[in-house]
C-alpha cells in the first residue's frame with residue numbers, strides 16, 4: 001500500500017550523533033529509509049528502543065589509473081577501491097579526500113535530483129554506495145522507501161525513468177522498494193504533531209521539493225530546478241568567481257540578516273530570490289489548482305535540506321511571506337531540527353508504518 005494512502009502512526013527517535021553506524025547487535029525495527037540526493041545519500045533505520053541510526057555518504061566518486069604506486073598508496077591510506085572498466089574507483093566520502101590529493105574534481109552520478117545522463121558509470125557507482133549504506137535486508141523483501149523528486153514545474157526531466165532505475169536497483173538488493181516524493185518525506189518526518197497537515201519543503205543542492213499535505217495526503221507537490229547550486233552559479237557569475245568558490249563561501253557560514261561583504265551580499269540577494277520564487281510558485285499553483293483542501297486552521301511550513309542551513313533562512317521566508325497574499329494561513333515558519341537527515345527519516349517513517 002502506498003504511504004500516501006496509509007497514515008503513518010510511527011514517529012522516529014532522535015539520532016544520538018549526526019552520523020552513526022547502525023549497530024550490528026541490537027535488533028532493528030523492520031523497514032529502512034533512503035534519501036537519494038544529488039549531493040548526499042543518506043540511510044535511516046531504528047532499533048527496537050526507538051534510537052535512530054543515520055549513515056551518510058557523499059554522492060560522488062573518482063577514478064584513477066591502475067598502477068602499483070597508486071594501489072600501494074590507497075592501501076597505505078586504508079582507502080577501499082573497486083575496479084570498474086579497468087580503472088580504480090573510489091566512492092563516497094573518501095573520493096572527496098582523494099580529489100584534494102590529486103587536485104581533481106570528483107565525478108557526480110546525479111545532477112538536478114536525477115541520475116545524470118552524462119555519467120555512464122553512474123548506476124554501478126550508486127549501487128556500491130547504496131549497498132554500503134543499507135546493507136542486506138533483514139528479511140526477504142524488507143520495505144525500503146526511497147526519495148524521488150516530485151514532478152518539476154520549470155524543467156524537462158524524466159522522473160519515471162529515474163524512479164524505475166532505483167526501484168530495480170533496490171529490488172536486486174532484496175528490498176521491497178517504494179518511492180516517496182521528497183517534500184512528502186519532510187511532512188512525515190516533521191509534521192507528526194500536526195496530524196501530518198502543513199507544508200514540507202526540502203531545499204537541496206539541485207532542486208527544491210514542495211509538498212502541501214492535508215492529513216498525510218499530498219494535496220499539491222512539485223519540484224523546481226532552483227536550489228543551492230543555482231545560488232552558487234549565479235553568485236559565481238556576478239562576482240566572476242568559480243561556482244565551487246561561491247559554494248565554499250556560502251557553506252563557511254553566512255547570515256542572510258547581516259551580509260558583511262560583497263560576496264555575502266550576492267548570496268543574500270540570490271537566496272531571497274530563490275525563497276520568493278518558491279513561495280510564489282506555491283501560491284500560484286494553489287490558487288490555480290482544483291479539488292484542493294481549504295485550511296481553516298493555520299499550518300506550519302517546515303524547511304529541510306542543506307540549503308536551509310544558511311543563517312537567517314527562516315527570517316527571510318517570513319519577510320517574503322509577508323509581502324505575498326499567501327492562500328494558506330501560516331502558523332509557524334520553522335527549520336527541521338536536523339535538516340540534512342529529515343528526508344531519510346520521513347522515508348523511514350513510511351517504511352516502518354508498513355512493516
Ligand SMILES: Nc1ncnc2c1ncn2[C@@H]1O[C@H](COP(=O)(O)OP(=O)(O)OP(=O)(O)O)[C@@H](O)[C@H]1O
Nearest residue numbers: 037038039040113204205206207228305306307309
Ligand atoms: N552550511 C550551509 N549553508 C548553506 N548551504 C549549505 C550548507 N551546507 C550545505 N549546504 C548546501 O546544501 C546543498 C546540499 O543539500 P542536501 O544534502 O539537502 O541536497 P541533496 O538532497 O543531496 O540534493 P537534492 O535534494 O537537490 O537532490 C548544497 O547546495 C550545499 O552547498
Ligand SMILES: [Mg+2]
Nearest residue numbers: 037202204305
Ligand atoms: Mg534532497
